[in-house]
Amino acid sequence: MLENLNRIEVVNPVDLIISQIRDLISSGSVKPGEKLPPERKLAEHFGVSRNQVREAINKLQFYGIVKVQPQSGTTVTGIGIVALEGLITDILKIEDSDLKSLVDTRILLEKEAARLAALNRTNDDLVQLTNALKEYKNKLSASDHAVEEDLMFHIKIAEASNNKVLKSLMMIITPDIVKKFIQYKVCNVANNNQTLEEHQNILDMISNQDAAGAVRAMEVHLSDIKKFSNNKN
């Protein structure tokens, strides 16, 4: 019965304003490098309050579409078509993605991170990794729930890879992975002692600067997760 009722579309007004401004850019009215009309004009033109326009511009700034300069104006950065193809809503909305995409992509990044870490790690990186592993062990013996420490170890690997972009991307998807894992209660599946051993293996390979070995160790480590995600979706 109820499912036949149309879902009420409660559209956020700022999202509407965002797409309006987007149209302004994609139609060519305002080209990259040029200034957006002032907030007051936009507010008047759209028939909304200035605060709504401000919030919309704020979001656009987050996405890197525009850059606001106090007491001067808001300029459109030269990112062009890419962000305008109705894609804005896609960026950073990974939470709707299916678990498989998330895990597959994570594995891709993690393997590369392990490889680069084996090649580029400094001695300080090894210390950091060892510490992270130790903290993970401690947390495990205390509370048998150490998702954050687990992921922290992986983040440290990304750091050791000396590729900031890789690290940033991993950090972008990591929270979503945690969310999904908690949602599906993956933790119960994992054997914590085995995880610990696998972490140690990865660390050894990185320590020995064995790139291929590190990739392999990481692959083994993530195989369980991959299996799980394949079953789900």
Add this chain to the structure above:
Amino acid sequence: MLENLNRIEVVNPVDLIISQIRDLISSGSVKPGEKLPPERKLAEHFGVSRNQVREAINKLQFYGIVKVQPQSGTTVTGIGIVALEGLITDILKIEDSDLKSLVDTRILLEKEAARLAALNRTNDDLVQLTNALKEYKNKLSASDHAVEEDLMFHIKIAEASNNKVLKSLMMIITPDIVKKFIQYKVCNVANNNQTLEEHQNILDMISNQDAAGAVRAMEVHLSDIKKFSNNKN
């Protein structure tokens, strides 16, 4: 002379508030799942206006640290340590990264996207890719500057891969790549006709569902860029 003067630290007040709230979370005063103190209390406690607190909370919501529920409160999501290790500032600040990291990571993502696209592409994907290639060709013959159309083709490949996360990540780093390319004037280096041919090759491989071939074609296509980035940094 001038370089001996200390640079004036013009710290954004909201960033300070953000770290204050972060401390509130990492110190354990507010655990994941619990509610943050109301905006008014926070404003009073920090001795700032409520708007500043609102803006800070807005940013935290963007980063996925908290979730605001109108007329109810702001709850801390369970993302834990990861976002708190002083890492917030790292996320999405890819623009400071060196070109090599950017290009290396892009190549990693692009090869995987090409592989998955060859495996998963639908007929509609082929139409989209063909159109994107055509638009690129048109723009080239008209203006010999078609960076956006070029990248659009790559985005379409990511779409055809049927891995939303991969696509999102590519879209996150793409604007930065464009920026760097314009900065270093990479466009002059590129031979546009050759690029066109390479795009056609990739499309053919994807069309034939030849995964290995698609990866290879993508590798060839990006090899010039890789060479360039290796020389720079």
Add this chain to the structure above:
DNA sequence: TTGTTAGATTTGGTCGACCAATAATTGGAT
């Protein structure tokens, strides 16, 4: 004609007050 400067205007940033929806409290009926 050109360069400079004082004033007016426009800009995004900030603030305090008010709004509607939610949550908490309280009072009474059973």
Add this chain to the structure above:
DNA sequence: ATCCAATTATTGGTCGACCAAATCTAACAA
């Protein structure tokens, strides 16, 4: 004692007004 409805308090959201910095204008001097 328990449950429920009406009331009150609290919450994030919205708005219009004001602020200081940047920009523009134009008048004046060289």
